[in-house]
Amino acid sequence: MIEYCIRIEKAQELEFKNILGISRIYLGNETCPGRFPTKAEITKITKIAKFKELKITILTPLITNNYFDSICKTIKTLPATTEIVINDMGLFNALKDTHHNLILGRLLIPIKKDIRMDITNDYNRLTFFNPDFFNFYLELGFNRFEIDNVQYSYFDTKHESDEFIFSVYLPEIITNIQTNHCNKCKTSIICPHKEKEITNIIYKDDHKEVYPYEIFCKRNYIFYRNYVVNKTLKNNINRIIITNIYELDKIIFK
Amino acid sequence: MNKILAPLYPALTPFISEIIENGANSFYYGFIDLGHPSITTRRQSYNRYSSTNYSEPNFIDKNEIIITIHRLKSNNINTFLVFNEHYYNNGVSNFIEDYLTNIIELSDAVIISNPAFFQKIINLGAKRIIASVGTHIFNEESIKFYKNIGADTIVIPRSIRTDEVVKFAKTFPELDFEYLILNDFCPFTDGLCRSFHGFPFQSVCYYTAISDKIGKYKQYGCRLCNLFEILMQNNINLKIAGRGHDPEIIIKNVKVLNEIRANKDIKNKIDFRDFVKNRYINYFGDVCNLNCRKDD
Numbered sequence: 001m002i003e004y005c006i007r008i009e010k011a012q013e014l015e016f017k018n019i020l021g022i023s024r025i026y027l028g029n030e031t032c033p034g035r036f037p038t039k040a041e042i043t044k045i046t047k048i049a050k051f052k053e054l055k056i057t058i059l060t061p062l063i064t065n066n067y068f069d070s071i072c073k074t075i076k077t078l079p080a081t082t083e084i085v086i087n088d089m090g091l092f093n094a095l096k097d098t099h100h101n102l103i104l105g106r107l108l109i110p111i112k113k114d115i116r117m118d119i120t121n122d123y124n125r126l127t128f129f130n131p132d133f134f135n136f137y138l139e140l141g142f143n144r145f146e147i148d149n150v151q152y153s154y155f156d157t158k159h160e161s162d163e164f165i166f167s168v169y170l171p172e173i174i175t176n177i178q179t180n181h182c183n184k185c186k187t188s189i190i191c192p193h194k195e196k197e198i199t200n201i202i203y204k205d206d207h208k209e210v211y212p213y214e215i216f217c218k219r220n221y222i223f224y225r226n227y228v229v230n231k232t233l234k235n236n237i238n239r240i241i242i243t244n245i246y247e248l249d250k251i252i253f254k
Numbered sequence: 255m256n257k258i259l260a261p262l263y264p265a266l267t268p269f270i271s272e273i274i275e276n277g278a279n280s281f282y283y284g285f286i287d288l289g290h291p292s293i294t295t296r297r298q299s300y301n302r303y304s305s306t307n308y309s310e311p312n313f314i315d316k317n318e319i320i321i322t323i324h325r326l327k328s329n330n331i332n333t334f335l336v337f338n339e340h341y342y343n344n345g346v347s348n349f350i351e352d353y354l355t356n357i358i359e360l361s362d363a364v365i366i367s368n369p370a371f372f373q374k375i376i377n378l379g380a381k382r383i384i385a386s387v388g389t390h391i392f393n394e395e396s397i398k399f400y401k402n403i404g405a406d407t408i409v410i411p412r413s414i415r416t417d418e419v420v421k422f423a424k425t426f427p428e429l430d431f432e433y434l435i436l437n438d439f440c441p442f443t444d445g446l447c448r449s450f451h452g453f454p455f456q457s458v459c460y461y462t463a464i465s466d467k468i469g470k471y472k473q474y475g476c477r478l479c480n481l482f483e484i485l486m487q488n489n490i491n492l493k494i495a496g497r498g499h500d501p502e503i504i505i506k507n508v509k510v511l512n513e514i515r516a517n518k519d520i521k522n523k524i525d526f527r528d529f530v531k532n533r534y535i536n537y538f539g540d541v542c543n544l545n546c547r548k549d550d
Binding site for chain 2: 062063064065068072088089090091092093094107110111112113114133135136137174175176177178179222
């Protein structure tokens with residue numbers, strides 16, 4: 001059975017009315033440590049989630065040194081059973097002895113996400129599935145792996161393994177990240193701390209057979225959107241995370 | 255002394271002696287087997303270097319690289335095998351054991367991105383492991399993690415500020431750090447870039463249709479101006495980017511770094527920056543446009 005989740009960063013996003021079918025919240029973001037929720041925000045959102053009978057997963061970002069202590073301190077106040085998505089191995093190293101419900105985030109699972117993937121030769125497709133990789137992280141204590149809803153198939157069907165459990169993020173597929181913003185905005189033109197999102201369509205090609213997706217830029221990352229979910233997901237993909245609550249009604253099950 | 259680490263690739267091998275004479279202390283190189291392009295050393299796309307300005311960045315003849323390593327060993331020069339692709343299919347284990355084992359044993363270190371392979375490569379005889387810039391290490395706890403699984407050297411992403419790099423080096427004196435310098439090609443963080451480069455069309459970041467927008471992600475520049483504090487830490491080495499680049503550029507890169515490294519007379523940052531700009535103009539005939547992310 002598939003568990004449907006939404007990613008949020010602020011409490012007011014939970015006021016969005018149409019969240020029928022959602023059973024879990026992913027609280028946080030992956031690319032900006034400056035936007036990690038405070039303890040007070042986590043407490044507030046946890047109360048609302050409890051009232052709405054929603055479970056919570058804490059989504060953590062890549063973390064530069066200047067944010068590390070504050071984020072780590074906040075997370076260590078949470079119960080040890082809290083589900084935490086790890087996108088920085090430094091955070092894993094800091095939490096491994098206290099928190100044991102850890103998920104390997106999509107930034108740490110290297111799969112090719114170029115929008116041109118579906119026009120390449122087979123050898124360029126899906127080269128990420130390697131049991132050595134997943135066994136390594138299972139031995140570290142991770143119990144779930146998270147990937148993007150890329151436009152090609154998730155697994156090489158000859159090599160999939162049911163012992164690895166996966167979640168899939170959509171519609172935003174993050175392809176490139178630039179991290180030189182994380183110095184209190186001193187050197188970045190794109191400010192990650194502003195409340196207003198900066199989303200631009202930066203590329204759209206008329207040759208849709210080559211580039212079927214538009215590319216977008218937001219904060220410090222490039223992404224494309226893939227709204228289509230394979231209806232017949234494999235048994236070991238049992239969680240879907242909608243990256244933006246306002247795009248819930250655009251998801252297509254095919 | 256801060257070591258200079260230069261890229262090594264087939265087009266550069268005729269110039270090895272000159273590069274060593276001008277100050278390079280070690281070389282890093284890649285090897286691919288053309289029968290298995292998708293599971294070998296770092297290669298975002300098969301046709302990445304389609305421009306005539308570039309040459310093959312990897313060795314494709316195993317005998318050639320073995321002969322070259324032996325030649326460098328006779329000159330007491332270290333070599334590091336690059337095995338830092340982000341993605342591998344499940345055929346990679348056989349490939350490593352069948353093709354790479356003796357190269358791993360010959361090399362002085364192996365540069366790896368994927369932590370799942372650290373122990374495997376150690377078991378195959380690697381003398382040392384270097385955590386590639388693809389591990390995208392941004393904080394001290396990450397350094398501890400990679401040290402715990404076997405790395406004794408960390409390649410620092412370009413996005414880390416100079417003062418943080420120095421702090422890392424002071425906090426972990428038992429480790430070496432590699433500071434990427436010159437030939438800044440990519441505006442994105444290496445370990446977090448999942449696009450193709452140049453296949454079959456141009457890279458996402460350099461495609462002319464979007465370069466205006468991508469330009470707002472400032473590139474890092476040569477980073478010579480940042481070296482004042484870096485050179486005070488003996489466990490930070492200077493890694494010249496650019497496997498497959500024009501050999502003449504790499505030779506100049508080594509020369510300019512060697513001159514900068516050797517100058518011990520300058521004691522303040524302002525004079526240091528004037529000095530490095532002067533040396534940059536001397537070798538590259540171009541004025542620094544100050545449009546890079548120079549750390550203050």
